[in-house]
Every structure is written in C-alpha cells, then in structure tokens.
Amino acid sequence: MVSLLITNGIVVTQNSDREVLENGAVAVDGDTIVDVGPTARLDEKYDSDRRIDATGKAVIPGLVNPHTHVSDILLRGSCGTDRGLYDWLFNVKQPGIAAMTETDHEIAAALYCAEALSAGITTFVENDGELPHGALDTMEAKFDAYRTAGARSIYARGVRDLPPDEAFVALIERISRRDPAVDTPGQGRYVEHIDDWLDELESLYDEYHGTADGRHEIWVAPAIVEGMTDDGLSETYQFAAEHDVMTTIHTAEAPVQAGGALSPIEHLRNAGSLGEHALLAHCVQVNERDLRLLAETDTRVAHNIASNLALGNGFAPVPAMRARGIAVGIGTDNSTLSDTVNLLADLRLAGLAHKGHHTDPGVVTAGEALDMVTIEAARAIRKGNELGSLERAKQADLAVVDIDAPRLTPSPDIVRALVHQTLGSEVETVVCGGEVVVEDGTAVGIADAYPDLLDRAREAAERVTVASGIADGSV
Known part of the structure; x- marks a missing residue:
C-alpha cells in the first residue's frame, strides 16, 4: 500500500539518463517516491490511498527556484520599470517595501505561493534583504503563509554590516527622487554589526530551521559585496558551513559593480566566501578568471x-559556466522585473535569448534549459540527492502538466514542448513532500486560508504604492 499513485502519464524523470516514460507511473509513500516505472508494473504492484490518472499529461519534477524576492510581488506593475539597477532599487523597490506593514508582507507571501505553486514551483530560495534587523514578527507572518501553502521554502535572511561610502551616498543622491537621508538602503536600520546579525541568525535557525515537516530552512544572505565587510562575508560563510546550509549573495549584476581593482568574485574568494556553501545570484559581469574561480571552489550560480x-x-555567460561544470539554476528574482513567478514560462526566454546572444542555435538546448529548473537547480542549492528528479528515495515533489491543448499539439518531444510550448498555466496538480498542494490549478491551502486573497492583495498593493509615492510617480 502506498499513499499516492500517479499513472498513465508521460513521466519526465530527469534522472541521470534523462529517461522519459511514455506510459509511466510514480508511486509515493508519505513524503518519498518509492517507485517510478511503467504504469502496468506499478498498477499491479501497488494499492494506493489515492490515485491520480495522468492520461494526456506530463509528470515532471517539482521546479526549483534558486533566487527570488517574495514581498516585491505587491509592487508589480505599479510603475514603469524602464530603469537601471540603482534607479529601480532606490525609486521603486526600496520605497515600496518600506511602506509595507507586517500584514502586507503576509499577503504578499500568500500571493507569491499561490502563483509559484500553481506554476509547478515546489522549492524557492527567498533572498530577504528587505527587512530590518529584529523584524521577527514580520518573518513569522511570512512563515505562516509558507506553512499554509505547503511549499518548500528556504528563507535566506538578508544581512548588511557595512555603511555605504561617500561615493555611493553621492550616487544615491544623484539617482534618488526622494530625500536620500530617509530610509536609504545601507543606512540606519539596515546596517548592524555582524555579531548582532549572527545572534539573530542563530535564533532563527534554532526556532525555524526544519519546521513545517522539514520543508522550511534558514540560510543567510549577505546583501551585496559592497554592503559587507570582509569579516562579515567570512563569518556568514562560516555560519552556513557550520550549519550545513548556504549563503546567497547578489554578485556582479550590473556593470557599475565590476569596475574595481578586484572583481566581485575575486573579492569573495579573498574574503573566504566562495565554496560549496555559496550560491551567487546573477554573475553577469564576470570574466574567464572569475569562472575558473567559481569552478575550482564548487561555487554555484542562480x-x-x-x-x-x-x-x-546583459547576459550571464551561462554556457561557459555549464561547460566548466558550475551548477546553474534559473531564478525568477523580483516579480517587479520578471513580471511573473513562472519558471516554465521563463524557460523559452532563457533558451531563445542565449541562442540569439551567442549567435549559436545549439548553445542552450531544451534539455539543458529544463535541467536548470529541475536537477541542476537542485544541485545549485545542494539538494541534488533529494530534489530535482523523479527517482526512488527522493522527496515526492512533482507537477502534473496538462498537454492536451492546441498549442501543445503535436508534441513528439515532450522536453522541447515543455520548454518552448508551455505558458506555465498548464499545471494541474502539484505534490510537495507527498502532499497535494495544488488541485485543478489552485493552491488549495492558500485558497482555504485566504479566500479573498486577490482582493486583499489588490487593496494592499494600492495602499503601499500610494503611500510610497510609486503610484503617482513622485519617486
């Protein structure tokens, strides 16, 4: 007897052989996959508490999102985003986040989970540098939403221990349309001594890591190289290594960040902050020497x-990274920029954009793109032995995708169809840790707990954007 048996589907295993089972089945008992194989064999072998008929559907691993910002979702579409990094950061994101209440953050978390789960994302790494030191009540409100959703949530606590230098303050003053002395990122409540951050991290880890039946984790997110002392970078990495978690940091994102005597990658290396416990977001402005350092240290990239x-x-040199064996996962980042929390929709963008940029139609194949939201994304967050593929003894995280639609007909190559023909709205059922968390395209836990979620989200978004000045363009 097993708890769940999914039959008659096209099972995209993402195992080491990338097997696709045309009439396949997946058997789940508790939170674990116990068997994957032909429907005829599993049907005969197992009785089940629940059965899902996946005829006309693809069964894929739950998608892994290695870099995202959750609370930004309430700012989506509120103003033009045709801005550079710092213009967007100081005139859109930061004033918007600063205007949010504890309840706003909870509603944002619920909305995020509803969208992410219904797009097949079962694991996400939240880089939360938006909250000041000591904002524990707000964190708990967000964690409540994640538990309710049933998502596998990794909360990387944002840390900043270095005030900006005079040149950076001057840059803020030139860019910002508001008083730079008011709630400027990197000043006041956002900067604390590294010891204070580590004390908070220890408390968060002790209280929340491994909760929600093991689906919730605590990581650490030093904000940016420019916002951290070398001691801060070193000690946050040591925290991650000692607790067997990871650091995640924004690195070499924009050209302005890569013009120093040392590249950001070299800086992290010198500070003892590269290695298997480091996940670097972006890595757009990098060179061959940087890639060598990433590969040599087994550092991962989102x-x-x-x-x-x-x-x-610009473009991160993803093909060159993957050629060196660097684990790379595709993240959705800020929904104010990427618009949706939808990795299936982003796959076509990633595949086609790199083909055009590199003038090489084979530079990112459909299979490679799918890897970067499944098994390779799992490896990027050090969970390749637990997540990212449909194999015996792995966590029972999977999505059932309806492919019986005109835009998916014909689809003789299911992997290519998933990457280039889906919109992400075809996800019908999602299982996380053996629990059905999406049915008929709806995140059931969120729908039950927040029956008026969309109305509440609209109201909160309007209030936040008006209060922050985003709505009328005053910032």
Whole structure:
C-alpha cells in the first residue's frame, strides 16, 4: 500500500539518463517516491490511498527556484520599470517595501505561493534583504503563509554590516527622487554589526530551521559585496558551513559593480566566501578568471535571465559556466522585473535569448534549459540527492502538466514542448513532500486560508504604492 499513485502519464524523470516514460507511473509513500516505472508494473504492484490518472499529461519534477524576492510581488506593475539597477532599487523597490506593514508582507507571501505553486514551483530560495534587523514578527507572518501553502521554502535572511561610502551616498543622491537621508538602503536600520546579525541568525535557525515537516530552512544572505565587510562575508560563510546550509549573495549584476581593482568574485574568494556553501545570484559581469574561480571552489550560480534583461544588465555567460561544470539554476528574482513567478514560462526566454546572444542555435538546448529548473537547480542549492528528479528515495515533489491543448499539439518531444510550448498555466496538480498542494490549478491551502486573497492583495498593493509615492510617480 502506498499513499499516492500517479499513472498513465508521460513521466519526465530527469534522472541521470534523462529517461522519459511514455506510459509511466510514480508511486509515493508519505513524503518519498518509492517507485517510478511503467504504469502496468506499478498498477499491479501497488494499492494506493489515492490515485491520480495522468492520461494526456506530463509528470515532471517539482521546479526549483534558486533566487527570488517574495514581498516585491505587491509592487508589480505599479510603475514603469524602464530603469537601471540603482534607479529601480532606490525609486521603486526600496520605497515600496518600506511602506509595507507586517500584514502586507503576509499577503504578499500568500500571493507569491499561490502563483509559484500553481506554476509547478515546489522549492524557492527567498533572498530577504528587505527587512530590518529584529523584524521577527514580520518573518513569522511570512512563515505562516509558507506553512499554509505547503511549499518548500528556504528563507535566506538578508544581512548588511557595512555603511555605504561617500561615493555611493553621492550616487544615491544623484539617482534618488526622494530625500536620500530617509530610509536609504545601507543606512540606519539596515546596517548592524555582524555579531548582532549572527545572534539573530542563530535564533532563527534554532526556532525555524526544519519546521513545517522539514520543508522550511534558514540560510543567510549577505546583501551585496559592497554592503559587507570582509569579516562579515567570512563569518556568514562560516555560519552556513557550520550549519550545513548556504549563503546567497547578489554578485556582479550590473556593470557599475565590476569596475574595481578586484572583481566581485575575486573579492569573495579573498574574503573566504566562495565554496560549496555559496550560491551567487546573477554573475553577469564576470570574466574567464572569475569562472575558473567559481569552478575550482564548487561555487554555484542562480541565473536570473528575466530581471537581467529587464534592467539592461546583459547576459550571464551561462554556457561557459555549464561547460566548466558550475551548477546553474534559473531564478525568477523580483516579480517587479520578471513580471511573473513562472519558471516554465521563463524557460523559452532563457533558451531563445542565449541562442540569439551567442549567435549559436545549439548553445542552450531544451534539455539543458529544463535541467536548470529541475536537477541542476537542485544541485545549485545542494539538494541534488533529494530534489530535482523523479527517482526512488527522493522527496515526492512533482507537477502534473496538462498537454492536451492546441498549442501543445503535436508534441513528439515532450522536453522541447515543455520548454518552448508551455505558458506555465498548464499545471494541474502539484505534490510537495507527498502532499497535494495544488488541485485543478489552485493552491488549495492558500485558497482555504485566504479566500479573498486577490482582493486583499489588490487593496494592499494600492495602499503601499500610494503611500510610497510609486503610484503617482513622485519617486
């Protein structure tokens, strides 16, 4: 007897052989996959508490999002985003986030989970540098939403221990349309001594890591190289290594960040902040020496194709990274920039954009693109043995995708169809940790707990954008 049996589907295993089972089945018991194989064999072998008929559907691993910002979702579409990194950061994101209440953050978390889960994302790494030190009540409100959703949520606590230098303050003053002395990122409540951050991190880890039946984790997110002392970079990496988690940091995103005597990658290396416990977001402005350092240290990368393009920052050299064996996962980053929390929709963008940029139609194949939201994304967050493929003994995270639609007909190559023909709205059922968290395209836990979620989100977004000045363009 097993708890769940999914039969008659096209099972895209993403195992080491990238097997696709045309009439396949997946058996789940508790939170674990216990068997994957032909429907005829599993049907005969197992009785089940629940059965899902996946006829006309693809069964894929739950998608892994290695870099995202959750609370920004309330700012989506509120103003023009045709801005560079710092213009967007100081005139859109920062004033908007600063106007949010604890309840706003909770509603944002619920809305985010509803969208992410319904697009097949079962694991996400939240880089939360938006909250000041000590904002524990707000964090708990967000964690409540994640538990309710049933998502596998990794909360990387944002840390900043270095006030900006005079040149950076001057840059803020030139860019900002508001008083730079008011709530400027990197000043006041956002900067604390590294010891204070580590104390908070220890408390967060002790209280929340491994909760929600093991689906919730605590990581650490030093904000940016420019916002951290070398001691801060070193000690946050040591925290991650000692607790067997990861650091995640925004790195070499825009040209302005890569013009120093040392590249950001070299800086992190010298500060003892590269290695298997480091996940670097972006890595757009990097060179061959940087890639060598990443490969030698087994450092991983989150590639945020949509936000990099939206900000005009360029292309991360993903093909060169993958050729060196660097684990790369595709992240959705800020929904104010990438517009949606939808990795399936981003796959076509990633594949086609790199083909055009590199003038090489084979530079990112459909299979390679799918890898970067499944098994390779799992490896990028050090969970390749647990997530990212449909194999015996792995966590039971999967999505059932309806492919019985005109735009998916014909689809003789299911992997290519998933990458180039889906919109992300075809996800019908999602299982996370053996629990059905999406049915008929709806995130059931969120729908039950927040029956008026969309109305509440609209109201909160309007209030926040008006209060922050984003809505009328005053920032």
